[in-house]
Amino acid sequence: MKLKNNTVFDCSVIDVSKVHNEAGNITVAENLKNIPFEVKRVYYLYDIPGGEARGGHAHYELEQYIIAASGSFNVILSDGQNRKIVTLNRPNFALHVVSGLWRELDNFSSGSVCLVLASLKYDESDYIRDYREFLKLKK
Numbered sequence: 001m002k003l004k005n006n007t008v009f010d011c012s013v014i015d016v017s018k019v020h021n022e023a024g025n026i027t028v029a030e031n032l033k034n035i036p037f038e039v040k041r042v043y044y045l046y047d048i049p050g051g052e053a054r055g056g057h058a059h060y061e062l063e064q065y066i067i068a069a070s071g072s073f074n075v076i077l078s079d080g081q082n083r084k085i086v087t088l089n090r091p092n093f094a095l096h097v098v099s100g101l102w103r104e105l106d107n108f109s110s111g112s113v114c115l116v117l118a119s120l121k122y123d124e125s126d127y128i129r130d131y132r133e134f135l136k137l138k139k
């Protein structure tokens with residue numbers, strides 16, 4: 001399968017919107033409305049021990065919205081040429097990670113929750129888990 005030649009500059013932080021009232025906030029993500037793909041899967045990372053990093057892979061096809069539903073963490077993106085570090089710390093903002101990029105997540109605050117909206121079902125064959133392999137495929 002061919003790896004997409006997307007770059008880190010194709011990823012941006014999107015305002016998912018927020019409805020605020022005295023009783024608190026609500027943020028809504030709706031397929032093809034304020035998300036540019038159809039969500040096929042939702043998962044969340046939590047209870048992440050201090051100092052741990054997650055991710056460390058790329059995807060051939062999958063794209064994601066990554067949201068700090070609680071707390072904060074960093075997402076480090078690489079396309080083999082450029083790196084971009086994004087701090088997520090507000091539940092109404094999402095980082096759109098397009099396919100074909102290496103990503104790592106670190107610096108999780110205590111009690112943080114990383115919510116991921118994904119465009120595909122889980123499929124291990126969509127993963128590249130070796131960074132040197134990723135660099136080779138990206139050339």
Ligand code: TYD
Nearest residue numbers: 041042043045053054055056057121122123
């Ligand atoms: P992994 O993708 O390595 O996690 P992260 O990128 O957050 O560090 O997944 C960790 C484990 O969870 C791995 O054994 C695969 C499994 N997993 C599923 O079974 N389904 C899923 O949707 C995801 C995201 C992971």
